[in-house]
Amino acid sequence: MPDGPAPVLQPVLDVRGLKTVFKTRSGEVHAVNDVSFDVRPGELLGVVGESGSGKSVTMMSLIGLLPSPPADIRGGEVLFEGNDLLTTDAETLRKVRGGRIGFIFQDPMTSLNPVFNVGFQIMEPLRRHMGLSKADARIRAAELLELVGIPDAQRRLKDYPHQFSGGMRQRVMIAIALACDPKVLIADEPTTALDVTIQAQILELVKDLREKLGMAIIWITHDLGVIAGIADRVMVMYGGQVVEQAPTRELFGNPQHPYTRALLETIPTVRGARPDKLNVIDGQPPILGAAPTACPFRDRCQYRFARCDAENPSRTPAGPGHDAACFYDFTAGGPRVA
Amino acid sequence: MLDTPKEPLVRVSNLKMHFPIYGGLLRRRTGEVKAVDGISFDIFEGETLGLVGESGCGKSTVGRSVLRLYEVTGGSVTIDGRDIAHAAPEELRKMRTQMQMIFQDPQASLNPRMKVSEIIGEPLREHHAGSAAERRERVLELMDQVGLNRDFANRYPHEFSGGQRQRIGIARALALNPKFIVCDEPIAALDVSIQAQVVNLLEELQERLGLTYLFISHDLSMVRHIADRVAVMYLGRIAELAPRDDIYAEPLHPYTKALLSAVPEPDPSVEEKVERIILAGDVPSPSNPPKGCNFCTRCPSVMDICKRDEPEFREVQPGRFVACHLFNQTT
Ligand SMILES: Nc1ncnc2c1ncn2[C@@H]1O[C@H](COP(=O)(O)OP(=O)(O)O)[C@@H](O)[C@H]1O
Ligand SMILES: Nc1ncnc2c1ncn2[C@@H]1O[C@H](COP(=O)(O)OP(=O)(O)O)[C@@H](O)[C@H]1O
Ligand code: SF4
Ligand SMILES: [Mg+2]
Ligand SMILES: [Mg+2]
Numbered sequence: 001m002p003d004g005p006a007p008v009l010q011p012v013l014d015v016r017g018l019k020t021v022f023k024t025r026s027g028e029v030h031a032v033n034d035v036s037f038d039v040r041p042g043e044l045l046g047v048v049g050e051s052g053s054g055k056s057v058t059m060m061s062l063i064g065l066l067p068s069p070p071a072d073i074r075g076g077e078v079l080f081e082g083n084d085l086l087t088t089d090a091e092t093l094r095k096v097r098g099g100r101i102g103f104i105f106q107d108p109m110t111s112l113n114p115v116f117n118v119g120f121q122i123m124e125p126l127r128r129h130m131g132l133s134k135a136d137a138r139i140r141a142a143e144l145l146e147l148v149g150i151p152d153a154q155r156r157l158k159d160y161p162h163q164f165s166g167g168m169r170q171r172v173m174i175a176i177a178l179a180c181d182p183k184v185l186i187a188d189e190p191t192t193a194l195d196v197t198i199q200a201q202i203l204e205l206v207k208d209l210r211e212k213l214g215m216a217i218i219w220i221t222h223d224l225g226v227i228a229g230i231a232d233r234v235m236v237m238y239g240g241q242v243v244e245q246a247p248t249r250e251l252f253g254n255p256q257h258p259y260t261r262a263l264l265e266t267i268p269t270v271r272g273a274r275p276d277k278l279n280v281i282d283g284q285p286p287i288l289g290a291a292p293t294a295c296p297f298r299d300r301c302q303y304r305f306a307r308c309d310a311e312n313p314s315r316t317p318a319g320p321g322h323d324a325a326c327f328y329d330f331t332a333g334g335p336r337v338a
Numbered sequence: 339m340l341d342t343p344k345e346p347l348v349r350v351s352n353l354k355m356h357f358p359i360y361g362g363l364l365r366r367r368t369g370e371v372k373a374v375d376g377i378s379f380d381i382f383e384g385e386t387l388g389l390v391g392e393s394g395c396g397k398s399t400v401g402r403s404v405l406r407l408y409e410v411t412g413g414s415v416t417i418d419g420r421d422i423a424h425a426a427p428e429e430l431r432k433m434r435t436q437m438q439m440i441f442q443d444p445q446a447s448l449n450p451r452m453k454v455s456e457i458i459g460e461p462l463r464e465h466h467a468g469s470a471a472e473r474r475e476r477v478l479e480l481m482d483q484v485g486l487n488r489d490f491a492n493r494y495p496h497e498f499s500g501g502q503r504q505r506i507g508i509a510r511a512l513a514l515n516p517k518f519i520v521c522d523e524p525i526a527a528l529d530v531s532i533q534a535q536v537v538n539l540l541e542e543l544q545e546r547l548g549l550t551y552l553f554i555s556h557d558l559s560m561v562r563h564i565a566d567r568v569a570v571m572y573l574g575r576i577a578e579l580a581p582r583d584d585i586y587a588e589p590l591h592p593y594t595k596a597l598l599s600a601v602p603e604p605d606p607s608v609e610e611k612v613e614r615i616i617l618a619g620d621v622p623s624p625s626n627p628p629k630g631c632n633f634c635t636r637c638p639s640v641m642d643i644c645k646r647d648e649p650e651f652r653e654v655q656p657g658r659f660v661a662c663h664l665f666n667q668t669t
Contacts, residue, residue, distance in 0.1 A: 050529040165620040195392035195556065197617045200600035204616055222530060225602025228609045249606050266534045268559040270586055270601045271608060278538055278563055281531040284499050300531075 011038035011079075012216050013062075013101075013184050018076035020054075020061045023069055030288045031057040033240045035076075036315075039184060039216040046231030046248070047220045052285055054240040055220045059186050062086075063097045080184070099129035102177035104170070106189040111173060112161040118145075118172050119157030122179055129180045144175040147212075149205055167198035171205070178213070188220045203230060224267060228252060233321070236260050239286045239296030242315065246322035256324035258301045295327070303328040305335055346380035347518060347550045348404065353377050353413035355396075355403045359625060371625045373399040375574035376413070378651065381518075386544065386551040388565030388582070390558055390597075392621065395571045397554045401520040404552065405437055406430065417518060435465060438511035442523035444503035448495040454481075454506055455491040461513040480509040484539060501532035508539065512547070522554045537564055558601050562586050567657075570594045573632040574624050576651060580658040590660045592639045631663065639664060 020032035032054045039045045049055050060066045062078040062085060078085040081100065083092055097103075105111045113121060122144055123137040132140060138157070145153035148171040161169055170190060177185055187206075191199040207230060210217065221227060227234055227248065234251045236244040236259065244257040255261045265279040283300040286292075295301070295308040307327045315323040316336070329336040354376055361368035374396045381387045389397050403410045406422050415423045422433060441447040448457055455477050462473045478488050484505040495503055504524060511519055521540065525533040537560060543549060555561050561568060562582060569579040570593065578591040589595045596615040603609040617636045622628055628635050634644040643663050651661040 050531060167620060196558070196600045197392065197596060198620070199602075200614055200616055203602075204614075223602065224604035225609070228604050228606045229602050252604070252606050263531065264604065266531060267604050268563040269603060269605075270559050270562055270598055271603055271612075272605075274562060274583075274586075278534040280534040280538055282535070284501070284532075285529075 009040045009042075012041050012081075013218075014038040014077075014079040015058075015062055016077045016079070018058060018061060018078070019074040020057050020066070021072045021074055023072060027289055030291050031240050032061060033288075033292055035237075035240075035242055037235050037242065037245065039218055041183070041216055042210070042214045044210065044217045044219060044230055044232050046227035046234040047218060047237060048222060048224060048227055048234060049237030050222055050285060052288075053237040055237055056188055057240075058237075059188055059218070059220065063101055063103075063186075064093050065097070095129065098125050099180040100183050102180070102182035102185045104173045104177045104185070104187040104190045106192050112169060114161055117158050117160050118164070122157075122172070122176050125176065125179045140179070141175075144179060145172070147178070147209070148172070148175045149201075150175075165198075166194055167201060170194060170198075170202055174202075174205070174209075178209070181213075182215055184216045184218065186218045186220075189222070190219075191226065192221065192223070199226075206230060224252075224263065225269075236263075239292070240288050241292070241296055241312075241325065243297065243326070244318075244322075244324040245315070246319070250319060250322050254319070254322075256318040256322065256330055257297075257326050258303050258328065259297050260324075262300075262302075295325075297326075307335065345383060347383040347418055348381040348552070349414075349416045350380070350400075350404060351378045351414050353400070353403055353415065354411040355399050355408055356411045369625050372574050372627060373624055374403060375624075375627070377571075377574075377576045378413075379569055379576065379579055381550055381552060383517075383550055384544070384548055385566045386553050386564055388561035388568040389552060389554045389571060390556065390561050390568060391571035392556060392597075394621065394624070396574045396624070397556075397571055398522055400571070401439065401522045401552060401554050405439060405520055407439075435461075435514040436516055437518045437520070438514070438516040440504075440507050440511050440519060440521045440524045442526050444500065444507045444527070445495070447507060448503060450495055453492050453494060454486070454498075457495070457506060458509045458513060461510060465514060467514065476513070477509075480512055483512065483543070484509045499532075500528050501535055504528065504536050505539065508536075508543070512543070515547075516549070518550045518552075520552045520554070523556070524553075525560060526555070526557070533560065540564065558598060570597065573621060573627055575632055575661065576659070577633065577662070578658075578660050584655075584658060590654065590658065590665065591662050592637050592664070593633050596638070631661070 016036045018032055018035045022029040022031055035058050047055050061073055073086060076086060080096065085093060119141050122141040126132045126137040126140055141157055142154045145156060150156055150168060150171055164172060191202050219230060231248045233247050235242055238259050244260045255264060262281045266281060268278060281300050286296045292312045294310065295313055298304045298308045313325045313327050315325045318324045327336050353374055355374040356370040356372050358367050359369040359371060389400060391397055402408055404415050410423055414421060417437060420433060425433060458480055459473050459477045462476060481488050481491065486505050525536050528536060541564065544551060553564055565582050567581050568585050570577045572593050577593045589598050596617050599613060599615045603612055615638060619636055622635055630646050631644040631649050634640050641663060649661045649663045649666060651659055654660050654665045
């Protein structure tokens with residue numbers, strides 16, 4: 001449930017100072033700038049941000065999924081089960097990826113292989129990572145399909161991805177990600193391509209699975225509504241940086257970064273009062289051509305002052321478990337002291 | 339705005355658009371996709387009618403049929419009193435200036451090899467509107483209207499962001515002073531912070547130019563913002579049509595109820611209390627829709643009659659139309 005008392009457990013995954021740069025023909029793209037976060041067992045961390053804010057590149061960097069070149073990981077540590085995934089050997093990384101850390105991506109059609117049946121694709125990681133026999137893997141695969149709510153699971157193992165609807169394919173992806181009993185599940189916009197009634201089915205499933213399985217989940221989305229319903233804690237990204245982080249209720253009730261505040265005022269809802277005019281955030285997201293030397297939000301910020309152009313604000317505590325990267329202090333109603 | 343009885347600018351009645359399916363060695367016609375299967379609605383002058391529903395329910399087909407980008411299977415469409423579904427080619431050409439379309443993907447709908455000024459001016463050239471100098475002036479005026487910098491007239495679409503490309507699409511749609519614009523998911527490809535910019539622009543233009551919109555979207559919260567009335571489609575038919583505030587405050591059709599309840603709320607304290615109706619299963623195929631009510635395979639309130647008879651789309655309260663047997667019985 002969102003906002004229980006924060007569990008005082010050690011993080012299962014601890015990311016510190018991650019920096020990822022792409023080298024392209026038209027110059028560098030500083031996609032991820034000094035990103036730090038952690039997740040604890042059983043916790044659901046929501047990651048929000050508009051497209052291009054660095055959500056996917058952050059997650060792909062930490063499990064070594066980005067080809068280099070063009071990607072260049074310039075710094076950071078990714079601590080998982082006693083290893084730094086950025087420096088560990090290829091063999092360890094391969095075992096972690098798709099095993100101890102599971103993934104679900106936005107579009108199941110591009111991540112499922114169209115030429116293999118679904119049973120094969122669930123059994124494959126079970127045999128590779130867990131060393132199960134073919135017969136045992138088949139039994140486990142059927143259990144997994146049943147777990148994610150696919151009717152007639154045993155029989156459907158023989159079906160190919162195109163024989164499933166969009167929502168059912170996403171359930172298959174979840175089954176594959178859960179196959180090896182991961183400690184951390186990273187879900188990158190897993191419901192963005194789905195219709196809203198199908199999204200509701202998947203969100204119910206995830207809430208249910210969390211209670212049953214107790215793993216840590218990192219859930220990436222651009223939809224603050226989805227975050228409000230499932231996350232314990234939220235991290236907001238903008239221009240390749242973490243600009244705010246807080247327990248869910250605190251973030252929605254007491255946002256401390258101008259971007260988060262503006263975003264919450266911009267989104268229309270289907271319930272409650274209907275404002276006559278939509279608030280807008282003028283301008284465009286920044287171009288990430290160089291390492292930032294100023295606040296990435298300054299061009300669109302209504303609180304901007306001289307310091308914002310001269311320095312990039314670092315994350316500063318704003319309450320228990322809450323921090324924001326901004327020079328403006330909303331409590332004091334003026335520039336931050338120090 | 340509702341007290342003066344206005345004339346419908348657009349009248350759609352019993353519109354059908356079935357696409358043939360060909361199969362077998364001889365590519366014989368083996369069936370049809372009933373993309374739009376008998377729908378009726380009016381759009382009043384200066385109004386925005388929101389058309390919502392999940393992907394594949396037929397929204398785009400409605401938009402395209404209304405502008406006669408398809409030869410429809412049945413029914414009629416009149417715009418400003420003229421029957422567009424049966425207009426002769428020459429008349430249709432004249433009527434085309436009155437109605438325009440804005441598309442979802444500004445990237446795909448703009449020719450990458452044309453300059454912005456050429457893209458916006460294209461409809462003017464095609465319809466021989468004014469001299470070259472007059473057309474050039476009109477293009478700059480349109481760029482001002484949609485908030486594009488005149489200095490960028492000679493740039494190419496890829497040099498613009500998604501939101502700005504959508505402004506280019508809007509400027510082109512406005513070139514010939516249309517009365518009616520079909521907006522087909524115009525903000526779906528844009529980020530939240532940019533969506534509001536485009537929606538506000540569409541609203542300003544409507545007010546300034548007296549435009550009438552059919553606003554197609556799967557985003558129920560944006561439609562609540564922009565539409566005066568809302569039609570909810572399911573599997574080729576309209577399940578419910580009502581004034582915006584009524585439908586969001588008290589949806590009548592079981593599908594509308596489920597659809598609205600499924601929308602996540604960006605406020606944890608409200609979200610926690612939302613009573614969600616989770617529909618089982620998936621939408622059936624439009625090539626083989628269920629007998630009776632097309633929602634009967636997923637409806638939480640399904641009755642025997644629903645699997646047998648098609649419910650009539652009727653006015654159950656002033657201005658509120660529903661196609662559901664629950665309402666046929668009680669009134
Ligand atoms: N292969 C690549 N080459 C160059 N730039 C890239 C590449 N992949 C991503 N980027 C850039 O990195 C930034 C962050 O992208 P991404 O993490 O995908 O954003 P998000 O997932 O938040 O939408 C964007 O500016 C994007 O254009
Ligand atoms: N040109 C076409 N030929 C055949 N089938 C089509 C065509 N256009 C749309 N369809 C089908 O008609 C149905 C409705 O499609 P569409 O109007 O695009 O739905 P929406 O815009 O609501 O997502 C879908 O099943 C779609 O596959
Ligand atoms: S007619 Fe019956 S099946 Fe159809 S929506 Fe109404 S109650 Fe449900
Ligand atoms: Mg992404
Ligand atoms: Mg469409």
